Every structure is written in C-alpha cells, then in structure tokens.
Amino acid sequence: MSAINSIDLNQLSNDIKAWGHALGFQHVGISDIDLSQHEQHLVKWLENGYHGTMAYMATHGLMRARPAELVPGTLRVISVRMDYLPPDASFAKHLNDPNMGYISRYALGRDYHKVIRKKLKQLGEKISARLEGTAYRPFVDSAPVLEHAIAEKAGIGWTGKHTLTLSKEAGSWFFLGELFINLPLPTDTPVEAECGSCNACITICPTDAIVAPYQVDAKRCVSYLTIEYDGEIPEELRTLMGNRIYGCDDCQLICPWNRYSSVTTEPDFHPRDKLHGQSLLTLFSWTEEEFLKYTEGSAIRRIGYAKWKRNIAIALGNSPYSSKTLDALSESLGKVDQNVDVHIKWAMEQQAQKSIASTSENRKHQRLVRTVQKGLPRDA
Template sequence: MAEPTINYQQLAEKIKSWGEELGFAGVGICGIDLAEHEKPLLDWLDNNYHGSMDYMARHGLMRARAYELVPGTLRVVSVRMNYLPEGAKFAQTLKQPDKAYVSRYALGRDYHKLMRKRLKQLGEKIKSHCASFNYRPFVDSAPVLERPLAENAGLGWVGKHSLVIDEKSGSWFFLGELLVDIPLPVDTKPENKCGSCVACMTICPTGAIVEPYVVDARKCISYLTIEHKGVIDEALRPLMGNRIYGCDDCQLICPWNKYASLSNESDFQSRHNLDNSNLLDLFAFDEPTFMKTFEGSPIRRIGIDAWHRNIAIALGNAPYQQEVVDALEQKLSQCSDLVAEHVTWALHQQHKKATLVVEPKRQTLRLIRAVEKGLPRDA
C-alpha cells in the first residue's frame, strides 16, 4: 500500500499551532544553508573572541552545517519561549550596589529541560502525522548557530548585540530547535530593523560589543561570570558593578524591548528572592547551601568557587561597610586560591574607600579650624 501524500504546507501550519499549544511564543521553519555565516564564525574564532570556551572551536564549521550534526536533516523548526518574569526589578537592583544582580533569565528554574521536553512533544506530534520521520531536539545542547537559524525561520532579526529581536515581543526569550528530515516549506527572514541605533554597543559596561553583531566574549560580563572558570581581568572588575551572574544591559537599553512580552511560565518566575537579595547573604553560602538552593537552576552549574568569585568582585565594588570587610576577611581564611585572588582585590578596594570616607571629614575639620583662626582656606 502506497504511503499517503503529505501536504507539507498544512503540516507546517499544524506544527506552528501545536507549538503555540505547548507554550512556545513563536515557531518558524527554515532551511539548513548557513554558508554566509561560515567566514564570520571562523573570523570570530581566529580573533579568540570565544575566550576559554574551547568547545566553540572544537566543533568548528559544524555549527553552520546542521547536516553534519544530524545527517539527513532538511529543515529546522525553530522556537522561542518568553522568559521575562513579572516585576523584573531591573533598575531597582542595579541602583543598589549592596544587592546582587542576576540575569533575568536565571531567576527561575533551568529552561533547558522544560524546553527540550516540549520540543520532544512537538516532534512526537509531527511523527504521528508522518509515515517516516526523524527529529532531534536541541536547547543550547549542540553545536548549532541557533540565532541565524531563528532569524532565517522568521522569529526575529539578529541585533547588533548578537541576540534575536522580534519587533512585537522584544528579545527576552529562549531559543530551541528541532532538526527534521522532511521538506517543510520555509518561512521568510525578517528585515533587520536596528537601523543606525548603537545603544546596545554604547551601554555595554565593558565594551564587549566590539563592532556591530560581534561580541568579544572575553569582555562580556555574562561570559566572565558564567562561562569563564578562572581569574577575571582586574581591569574589568570595577566595570562589573553588582552583576554576579550574567548581564542584561544590552537588552535593557534596546528600544524594541518596550514591546517585550512577559512570560506566563511559572518556572521562569523569580525563586529564592533572587531579584532582591543582598550580596552579603549570598556570599555566606557554603557549598551544600549553594547546591540545595540552586537545585533545578542554571546557576548551579557555575559551582561555588565562581559564585564566591563573582560576589567578591561585587563586594569590592560596593560602598565601604565594615561588615563587608569583615565578611571578606572571614572568607579569605577558608577559600580556594581562585576566590582568594578576588577577595584580596575586594578588600583592597574596600580599604581605599574607607580612606575616602574618613578623609573628607578631616578636610572639613581643617577648613573649620582655618576659618576660625582667620587663615586662608588653602593654608
């Protein structure tokens, strides 16, 4: 008996409808040709912009060749899921240097498992409508250029900060992919509407967006606090402020995010008061507390040393407080060499600020005495 002919146009429409039912904010379909991205990828690697992320270089051009990753792949079903929680408290946290700023994508539960599960459900729905069908779901779990794929699938355009922007929903969303072996009709790549705007480039605290659409990870606070496992460049530490896990500045400043959509996923809402936590409280975590608190969170994967390293930098950037000095000194007696490097720096910063706190008082007293004696004020 001959296999029934599949109407791929109708199937594509069904896939998008199923995706929405599963909680995806957008579903698009694209081909697998990313040849135009191969040279920029190689240039980025040659410039060592990937920093210590060796896996970026290890897979090389496979990232632009889905057919090498999963032989037989003909199309990519690209999806996005909004993650911006209600009451994100951006400015409220960034303006209080004694608070800890955590990138808003990491306030709730880890998105990887949730999205992968739903992508698999989507794949099974497609499979039930095809006599022969193979698929592989990916969520940050494979060497694929997910942002160019999402752009080709019509989910938005890649902005100058390298993130995908949708004109109706902003950029606060996760991406995921299904690599499939059926010839679905493809969607249209949207117009890039960044225009002459360079707000994301100028707002970046460390100047990590070295040219439009090119990010030097070695300067990026998200990379430094999450991916990088070693010592953070001393020149970059004062620029990190109170950002202890990730950075959202380039998205915060983007004009398109005034249209941003909030997430209705309970898993992405803030847990453990992470949107309003004091640095000292988080710095006091020992490893068991860290592991327990961040069970099911993307934060857990950086480990306790990077956690203390990042917070030590933030404490060094905070205003002088004796309790900060006390906490740093206590940590210094019971931490790894990596953490000690940053705690020592933070103590030095606090001691410098202590001097500045005392010195103006001395100058004021000197001025008062000079006036009382009728001396020139610069005497």
C-alpha cells in the same frame, strides 16, 4: 519515507505551529539548513579569538553552520521562541543598588534548558505520531548550533548588533530552541533587520565587549566572565562589572525594541525569592550546601560554588565601604580555593581604599565644621 507522499506538508506545518503555541512557545518558524552565508563570519570570529576559553566553539568549527553534519538526515530546523521577561524584573532598582546582587533575568527561575527541551521533545512526539518515520532531535543552547542564524531564517526575528535575536513584537527577552527534523517542510520567510543606525547596545556595554556591530569579544563580556570563564578575571574589568554577579542585561535594557516585550506566561521563569533582590552579603554568606539547595533546577548551579563566590567577591569590592563587608571577605579567605582568594584579596583592598578615602573626607568635613564654628557668634 513513503508516508510523506500521502500527507499535506503545508497542513502539517500549520499543525506544528499550532501545537507549538499550545505547548507555550510564542513563535514557531521553520528554516532550511543552508547556513553557508554565516560560515565566514563564524571563521573570522574564531580567528580573532573572540571565543575566549570556550574551546568547544573552535573544536566543532563549521559544524555549527552545517546542521546535517550534526544530525545526518536533517532537512529542516523548527525554531521556537519562548518569552522569559519576569513580572517583577526590577532592573533599575537592583542595578542601581551597589549592595544588591544583580542576576541576569533569564536565570532567576527554572533552568530554561530543561523547560524548553521538554516542550520540544513533546512537539517532536506529536509530529512523529502524525507521520511515521519522522526523526527529530531537540537542541537548547547545548550543541554546536547557530541558533540566532536559524531563528533569522525561520522568521523569528533578526540578529541585532549585540548578536542577540530581535523581534518587533517581543524585543529580545526570549529563549530560542531548535528541533532538527528529517521532513521537507515548507520554510518561512526571514524578516528584515530593523536596527538601522542605532548603536545603543554598543555604547551601553559596561566592558566594551561589543567591539563592532554584530561582533562580541567574549573575553570582555560580563556574561562570559561570570558564567563561562573559570580563571582570574582581569583587574581592569572587575570594577566595570559593578554588582553583576551572573550574566548581564545592559545591551537588552537599552534596546528600544524591548519596549514591546511581554511578560512571560511561563510560571517556571518567575523569579525565585532566594535569588531575586538579595543583598550581596546574604548571597556571599551561603555555604556550598546552601548554594546547591537554592540553585537546584536553576541554570546558575552549573557555574559551581567557586565561581559564585568569586563573582560576588568582585561585586563586594565594588560596593560602598562597610566594616561588615570587610569582615565577610576576610572570614571567607582560605575557605574555597586559591582563585577565589585572589578576588577576595582584591575586594578587601578596594574596601580598604574606600575606608581610607571615607575617613579622609570625614576628617576634612570635621575640620571645615570646626573652622566655621570658630567664626560664629557665641549665641549662634
């Protein structure tokens, strides 16, 4: 690329960041492609089987830490941050209501893959228009890319003990995206890690999925179980999932750095009424056609109707006893597939046990009332 010799790369770097901000990214950083320091951690994570059934993680192996193998000719990676915290998150209200379906806040609006990829492509076009011969390729959580390691090197933030990227200015309520590019742009300086001795995210995890600082066993993670995993969720984990039907935000909710988070400026990430604050019974009642309609353009759609029903069935099993719940579960048996039925039957057993316990408590209460009444004066 002879044109590189005639351009000020420092100025181009500044322009790229300005263009990125204009497109709606809150932070744009640039890193080199040397991720060798992360290779051993990746290898150990895979050897421990922490990737669960995500076979593609092992298939691509160390390519994740070698950008130039993924896209030959890559010299730099432009890393971007886009905030997604919705204006009406209602975290506590929804998590504390066992009859309500809790959906991870990143998935309440439009699919972030589509939103960010489009903007990254526009950024690449602007760079290409400025410098002929520029080659670029955008990625948004869709290829073997170590996005958190790249964000770390690009100065976006540091990797927290929950393995998410953290920023002093924005906490962790943001998406990451990458633009692989063949230009030797000046790189940004990484920021220092600021987790210190805090282990709040490890302590709060409902399923103990953060097995050690900076290590997550996906097989126990609610996000993995409700989104990536197709099979039968282990019984010992079902009760721990509570009313979380798609993803989990607990490790972010407890993080002290998230007090500095800002509400998103991107309307596409605002919650959809059909998904936000709905009862479990309402969501469970959706037909497949309704599921596809209400999740059109949403990241949720990719899990499919069967996993949607499976996840909600577990949450219904964890909800307080209700004859309506038991009826809804019973009526759904045999309507989707065998795996869903396994979880529906489990939920029905949980509801039945709660019904017996409730009846027993009611009888004990009635006996106590009668005993007290017998000892009262006639005119009491």
